[in-house]
Amino acid sequence: MSGGVDSSVATLLLHSWGLEVQGVTLKLFNNETSCSLETKTCCSLQDVEDARSVCVDLGVSHYVFNFTKTFGTTVIDKFCDAYLSGETPNPCIDCNRFVKFEALQQRRRDLGFDYVATGHYARRIYNDDTQRFELHTAFDEHKDQSYVLFHLDQDTLRHMLFPLGDLTKTQVRELAREAGFINAQKQESQDICFVPDGNYAAFIHNRTGKTFTPGAIVNREGKRLGTHQGLIHYTIGQRKGIGVAAAQPLYVYEKRPETNELVVDTDMKTQCRGVIVRDVTYGALDHIDGTQQLSVKTHYRQKAQDAVVTNASNKRLRIEFCAPQRACAPGQFAVCYRGDTVICGGTIEDIIPE
Incomplete structure (x- = not known):
């Protein structure tokens, strides 16, 4: 509670x-x-x-x-x-x-x-045919939280109520x-609880002692466009606050900590064709054979996008979207659905360039 x-x-x-x-x-x-x-x-x-x-x-x-x-x-x-x-x-x-x-x-x-x-707004349903518990989207599609619960395994679902x-x-x-509850009209929680002011850089500096050095802002062709103030201040898909003037809006495409470069470009050039997903957890199925047509979310509020999902290796998936997507960020999660049923999900490890 x-x-x-x-x-x-x-x-x-x-x-x-x-x-x-x-x-x-x-x-x-x-x-x-x-x-x-x-x-x-x-x-x-x-x-x-x-x-x-x-x-x-x-x-x-x-x-x-x-x-x-x-x-x-x-x-x-x-x-x-x-x-x-x-x-x-x-x-x-x-x-x-x-x-x-x-x-x-x-x-x-x-x-x-x-x-x-x-x-949580989600539904747990037992499938008599497969004899597995399944996680389904909520009745209220605007409040559905199945994306953040994709990791629930069979033993956990067996002992869950929503x-x-x-x-x-x-x-x-x-x-x-x-x-008569006192919190009937209470506002919803939105911020990360341990960083309520949203200043991730300051929090991480205070906890780890790490400092964040400026570096080059480059486009996807490698041309230098400016200087960033530390990679930690930027997120994939970010548009505002990059600090580079351009004829067309620029978006953050990639962060390269090994070279301390921030890669930005125009909208069309920052889209990706797909993602590689690691540490996959299965829900309605115990695995994926070969290739399947599913719908996939790479963001919590995103509408699920049609994609071809392939079992790439042990606990890894290759997901190729039917239409290019923007702001697919390593470290975020990709969750696969068939209709309103969660099939599997995992951590985005890498993006497949357009």
């Missing part, structure tokens, strides 16, 4: 179904002062009190689990390492994967509970209002 309206209504529904429910909020790091009430994160002390208030209203127990060590090593340190190596990480997926699911599922087993339930999967956000807020 993050203290937000979604996890609160999930608790309400579970309780109304007659299940034995215990509410849990996770303590993820120690610098609570960085999470003030003005930020749009999900970790302030007020959030803990909001979650506890809902549990009091429902008459269920509420606990806080200290996962600061796990969060530090599997999320924060991984986030810093990825940025320093030129990748663009998604710490929210790592938090879901290693903390909210892997670590919390282990705590569930230790305590003898049957399920972990969350306020009470909000068939509801819209409007319905969820109405249920919270009817229940």
Whole structure:
């Protein structure tokens, strides 16, 4: 329970179904002062009190689990390492994967509970034909969070509940209002919880001691266009704030930490034909044979794009899009769908140039 309206209504529904429910909020790091009430994160002390208030209203127990060590090593340190190596990480997926699911599922087993339930917008469906649990997109396509949950394996799905999967956000807020919850109209968390001011460079410098040196901005042909202020300040697909004047808008295409070069170019020249994906996790299938036609997301809010997906090697995929795509960033995630069903997903390792 993050203290937000979604996890609160999930608790309400579970309780109304007659299940034995215990509410849990996770303590993820120690610098609570960085999470003030003005930020749009999900970790302030007020959030803990909001979650506890809902549990009091429902008459269920509420606990806080200290996962600061796990969060530090599997999320924060991984986030810093990825940025320093030129990748663009998604710490929210790592938090879901290693903390909210892997670590919390282990705590569930230790305590003898049957399920972990969350306020994510997704659906879990059992397929009688394949005898596998499947992750499906939510009924509310605007709130669907299946992209960030692609990593859930069969054992985890067997012990998961997603009470909000068939509801819209409007319905969820109405249920919270009817229940009298204090967070019925609470704003959603948006920022990375451990960097609430969005200054990734300062955070990584303070945590690692690393400094970021200026270097050359070049186009894809290698022509020098200007000087960047440190690769860490830029993200793949970025348009504004590059600092180079040009007749046409420029976009960040690639970061090269080995040469400290930032590669930029015009829109058409920064598109890619496909991606190579590593560390693939399978969901509805246990593997992909040969080549399959699927739809693929490389960004959370992106509409899934038609693609040809090929099993390249052990836990690797080659994905070639039917139409060129922009801002496919190493370190981000590619998730493959068939219709509304998650087939598999993994980390983008490299891009296939157009």
